[in-house]
Amino acid sequence: MPPLPPPSAAPLDDLSIHDLERLLDPVTTKHGNQLTFRNWATTFRSDAAAVFRPRSVQQVRYAVELSRRTNRTIRAAGAGHSPSDIVCTGDYILDLKGLDNVLDVDGDSRTFHAEGGILLRNLHPILLERGSLALSSLGSISDQTLAGALSTSTHGSGVTFSSISTYATFLDIVLPQPGAPVVRVSRSEDQDPDLFHAALCGLGAVGIVVGVGMRAEPVFKLEEEIFTMRFDEFTKRWQEIAESAEHVRCWWFPQVARVKISRLNRTNKAVTPGPSALSSYLQNVVLAKHIHAVALSAARYLPALLPYHAWFMWTFREQPGPVRWREFFAGIWARVSGSKTGGPWPRIEELDQDGKGAVAELPFHPVDPATLPEVRPSDVSSPSFDRTDSNESSSSKLTTPDDMLTPPYTPPTQSPVNEAVVVDRPVSPASDLELPTSIVEEVEAKTAVKQERTPMPWPILEDKPTYRVDLGVKIFNYDCGFPQYTYESCIPYESTGAALNELHQWHTHELAKPGYPLRAHFPVEIRYAAKDEAWLSPTGSGPGCYLGAIQYRPFNLPVPYREHFARFSGTLFSLFSGKPHWAKTHTLTPDDFRKLYPRFDDFLAVRERVDPKRVLANEYVKRHLLGEVPTEQMEHQGRRWKERFGVALTAIAILVYYLFFDSSSSPTVSTAVPSAQLANPSSLSRVSPSSPSGGVEPVPAPISPMTTQSSLETAAPTFAHSDVSSLTSESTKSADSTSAAKVDQKTASKASTATSSTASSRSGQEKSGTSGQTYKGEATFYFPTELTNMMQQNGNAGACGDKNSDDALICALQTEIYAGGKNCGKEVQITRTIGEGGSVAVTVADECPR
Numbered sequence: 129m130p131p132l133p134p135p136s137a138a139p140l141d142d143l144s145i146h147d148l149e150r151l152l153d154p155v156t157t158k159h160g161n162q163l164t165f166r167n168w169a170t171t172f173r174s175d176a177a178a179v180f181r182p183r184s185v186q187q188v189r190y191a192v193e194l195s196r197r198t199n200r201t202i203r204a205a206g207a208g209h210s211p212s213d214i215v216c217t218g219d220y221i222l223d224l225k226g227l228d229n230v231l232d233v234d235g236d237s238r239t240f241h242a243e244g245g246i247l248l249r250n251l252h253p254i255l256l257e258r259g260s261l262a263l264s265s266l267g268s269i270s271d272q273t274l275a276g277a278l279s280t281s282t283h284g285s286g287v288t289f290s291s292i293s294t295y296a297t298f299l300d301i302v303l304p305q306p307g308a309p310v311v312r313v314s315r316s317e318d319q320d321p322d323l324f325h326a327a328l329c330g331l332g333a334v335g336i337v338v339g340v341g342m343r344a345e346p347v348f349k350l351e352e353e354i355f356t357m358r359f360d361e362f363t364k365r366w367q368e369i370a371e372s373a374e375h376v377r378c379w380w381f382p383q384v385a386r387v388k389i390s391r392l393n394r395t396n397k398a399v400t401p402g403p404s405a406l407s408s409y410l411q412n413v414v415l416a417k418h419i420h421a422v423a424l425s426a427a428r429y430l431p432a433l434l435p436y437h438a439w440f441m442w443t444f445r446e447q448p449g450p451v452r453w454r455e456f457f458a459g460i461w462a463r464v465s466g467s468k469t470g471g472p473w474p475r476i477e478e479l480d481q482d483g484k485g486a487v488a489e490l491p492f493h494p495v496d497p498a499t500l501p502e503v504r505p506s507d508v509s510s511p512s513f514d515r516t517d518s519n520e521s522s523s524s525k526l527t528t529p530d531d532m533l534t535p536p537y538t539p540p541t542q543s544p545v546n547e548a549v550v551v552d553r554p555v556s557p558a559s560d561l562e563l564p565t566s567i568v569e570e571v572e573a574k575t576a577v578k579q580e581r582t583p584m585p586w587p588i589l590e591d592k593p594t595y596r597v598d599l600g601v602k603i604f605n606y607d608c609g610f611p612q613y614t615y616e617s618c619i620p621y622e623s624t625g626a627a628l629n630e631l632h633q634w635h636t637h638e639l640a641k642p643g644y645p646l647r648a649h650f651p652v653e654i655r656y657a658a659k660d661e662a663w664l665s666p667t668g669s670g671p672g673c674y675l676g677a678i679q680y681r682p683f684n685l686p687v688p689y690r691e692h693f694a695r696f697s698g699t700l701f702s703l704f705s706g707k708p709h710w711a712k713t714h715t716l717t718p719d720d721f722r723k724l725y726p727r728f729d730d731f732l733a734v735r736e737r738v739d740p741k742r743v744l745a746n747e748y749v750k751r752h753l754l755g756e757v758p759t760e761q762m763e764h765q766g767r768r769w770k771e772r773f774g775v776a777l778t779a780i781a782i783l784v785y786y787l788f789f790d791s792s793s794s795p796t797v798s799t800a801v802p803s804a805q806l807a808n809p810s811s812l813s814r815v816s817p818s819s820p821s822g823g824v825e826p827v828p829a830p831i832s833p834m835t836t837q838s839s840l841e842t843a844a845p846t847f848a849h850s851d852v853s854s855l856t857s858e859s860t861k862s863a864d865s866t867s868a869a870k871v872d873q874k875t876a877s878k879a880s881t882a883t884s885s886t887a888s889s890r891s892g893q894e895k896s897g898t899s900g901q902t903y904k905g906e907a908t909f910y911f912p913t914e915l916t917n918m919m920q921q922n923g924n925a926g927a928c929g930d931k932n933s934d935d936a937l938i939c940a941l942q943t944e945i946y947a948g949g950k951n952c953g954k955e956v957q958i959t960r961t962i963g964e965g966g967s968v969a970v971t972v973a974d975e976c977p978r
């Protein structure tokens with residue numbers, strides 16, 4: 129059956145601005161709280177001039193035409209589930225959730241046509257009811273709108289499954305051109321395939337998607353096997369595991385060096401009964417929400433709790449199968465008695481301090497995007513799963529290999545606990561999706577066959593995997609818990625093992641630091657996606673592995689996350705050409721994307737063609753796609769009592785921490801890299817694992833502060849950047865600067881021993897910069913290679929534009945003191961005013977945004 133024609137687009141020429149406003153009036157909000165857009169995680173908000181909630185394509189056209197004529201930005205908002213400011217604007221928000229009709233479902237051709245604003249959770253039952261169809265792959269939730277999910281390349285997991293947008297056959301788009309035309313675009317030559325490929329992951333910047341034509345598949349059930357492995361085992365076998373089932377997703381718990389693996393295959397086996405209501409409540413509400421939130425709140429002030437909390441959650445919730453009491457108590461005993469053997473309770477003294485061993489020897493070569501293989505779908509090697517249900521056991525469980533790496537924790541007795549009867553605990557919470565019961569039963573009656581189980585061919589930590597069967601959508605989706613900061617990066621598939629080892633090595637050293645200053649929550653999500661064709665899809669150049677970090681916001685309170693994410697994203701970007709998930713906060717610029725995406729400029733050209741007046745360009749688009757400095761910062765107004773309470777608690781906690789816990793009062797040292805390093809994926813130095821201090825402070829990722837960050841975040845207890853420096857602007861670079869540098873190299877050397885590399889402050893009092901004046905503020909300076917062997921300029925130009933040799937003593941000044949480049953090239957004396965003191969003369973070369 130041919131698809132329905134696109135909605136008609138009669139010209140709007142006769143309508144004045146006043147007419148457009150009048151026609152939009154019934155769906156316009158101009159005053160009150162409803163003007164505030166907040167994303168799901170409440171990490172970003174913006175107050176719009178007006179919010180339109182159209183119920184028809186015609187109303188979308190009016191809104192787009194009005195924006196164009198009045199030179200206002202308009203941003204499509206789906207369900208607001210993107211964890212960044214991608215939707216935010218101070219102009220017009222177009223809330224599309226009212227555009228939620230399913231226009232056609234064709235069970236024979238396995239296609240459907242729906243409006244872009246429909247929530248996926250509402251789409252599922254309609255596809256099931258009207259065509260016995262289901263989407264082939266889904267992410268962890270179904271709370272996004274269809275067009276919103278497409279627009280950021282939302283993905284599930286599976287080496288032969290691409291982003292959800294891959295399944296789109298055509299898109300109906302309202303363009304911000306005169307008269308706001310509606311166009312239908314597709315892969316077909318006569319339907320603007322360029323616009324189609326740009327709009328498949330269009331970030332709301334190439335038009336408003338009002339209709340989506342899509343392929344689906346006959347409704348299916350999935351069988352899920354969940355089991356766990358030691359991290360070192362997993363990194364050796366990740367590929368074999370990834371390719372062993374249709375959908376494989378994994379959760380790595382770095383604090384306990386364990387990986388939970390979920391393998392999904394289509395099946396005809398009978399649906400397994402869910403957990404009892406009580407068990408489900410205890411696991412998914414009491415443990416996963418309340419206890420988790422309380423512990424994470426406490427860890428805001430006592431971060432050293434986090435590894436223990438991770439272990440607690442691992443033991444009682446995350447690992448499938450029965451609680452391993454023996455292992456748990458063995459761990460406690462080992463901890464209490466100081467014994468080196470016992471359970472895998474966090475034992476930071478056993479960490480691999482010298483970095484020797486297989487991890488340190490892995491070849492960490494930066495991946496040049498230009499050299500990435502052009503993998504066609506047919507080139508992707510066939511995963512070794514069998515779509516039909518097999519009753520044969522392929523091999524028995526392997527024994528623990530001799531060449532196992534020294535684990536960060538004492539291994540759990542090296543063999544799983546053997547219980548006579550394995551009582552399965554509930555795994556991920558049952559989805560609360562509402563699907564038509566009668567049809568579900570019908571599917572079940574037609575297809576269900578007897579269950580058979582296949583043993584795992586890997587050294588897993590259980591006797592056998594936990595197992596369940598249900599409708600696909602109910603298995604794909606799971607409860608993501610409470611609001612969170614998230615970051616996700618897509619690296620080339622083949623780099624998965626090396627990237628995990630790199631992250632592991634970094635995290636291991638962080639864990640060894642007293643008090644666990646990194647404060648990382650858990651887990652790291654590991655998912656895979658096949659190559660697809662959207663120009664801005666992170667897997668547009670080849671199959672990829674998505675690695676995602678999470679920092680939860682217990683009771684919606686802020687937690688520190690920037691330093692952690694900065695290093696996480698920086699490592700993946702710099703060493704593995706990691707591409708950030710478009711929906712999440714990141715710091716990449718058009719130049720970075722140009723290197724990562726071969727069609728980036730094509731995308732920009734299409735964008736310019738359809739939106740020459742930049743009606744769809746908000747700050748996110750200007751910052752990341754167009755490279756324009758945002759002209760205004762979003763104001764964060766009004767805080768709820770909880771947030772105010774959180775700020776007060778934080779202040780008290782910081783005081784208590786410094787008075788009672790942080791006896792050394794030694795500043796936590798942080799470093800930064802010039803923004804120029806962003807452009808050079810190979811420029812990040814590797815952490816020197818042999819530092820006497822248990823690992824030098826790693827080079828943090830080149831994350832620059834978002835101009836639109838939540839104000840809440842600043843209330844987080846941040847112990848970095850705690851020492852005060854005064855910066856004296858001595859003179860502009862002069863003839864005697866060489867001798868000054870010579871003298872100061874000695875000082876710098878001393879300072880490096882004492883403080884690693886940075887002098888920084890938050891006092892923020894500064895005087896404007898002319899020669900001889902004193903500033904108080906924050907600076908980051910870079911030591912010559914021979915002094916530290918870690919921080920190098922690597923020939924990159926800083927914000928001042930000059931390339932500096934690795935011998936140069938240069939610094940980056942905080943934005944206010946940098947003063948738009950006014951102090952570039954000046955020689956300044958940086959003096960630490962607390963701690964051991966020390967000073968160094970350096971030349972201003974870069975800006976250091978905080």
Ligand SMILES: Cc1cc2nc3c(=O)[nH]c(=O)nc-3n(C[C@H](O)[C@H](O)[C@H](O)COP(=O)(O)OP(=O)(O)OC[C@H]3O[C@@H](n4cnc5c(N)ncnc54)[C@H](O)[C@@H]3O)c2cc1C
Pocket residue numbers: 168169203204205206207208209210211214215224244245266267268269271272273274275276277278279280281282283284330331332333335336337338608709711
């Ligand atoms: C708890 C949680 C779990 C998640 N799980 C996953 C996951 O498993 N996999 C994954 O890849 N991502 C995941 N995400 C991210 C999420 O899928 C994306 O952020 C998605 O874009 C959100 O869709 P939305 O409808 O909320 O769109 P929004 O966040 O409202 O908008 C996202 C982008 O789409 C644009 N947009 C929205 N509607 C339209 C339209 N009609 N026309 C044109 N542009 C439009 C917006 O302008 C914006 O640029 C998750 C997010 C959360 C909060």
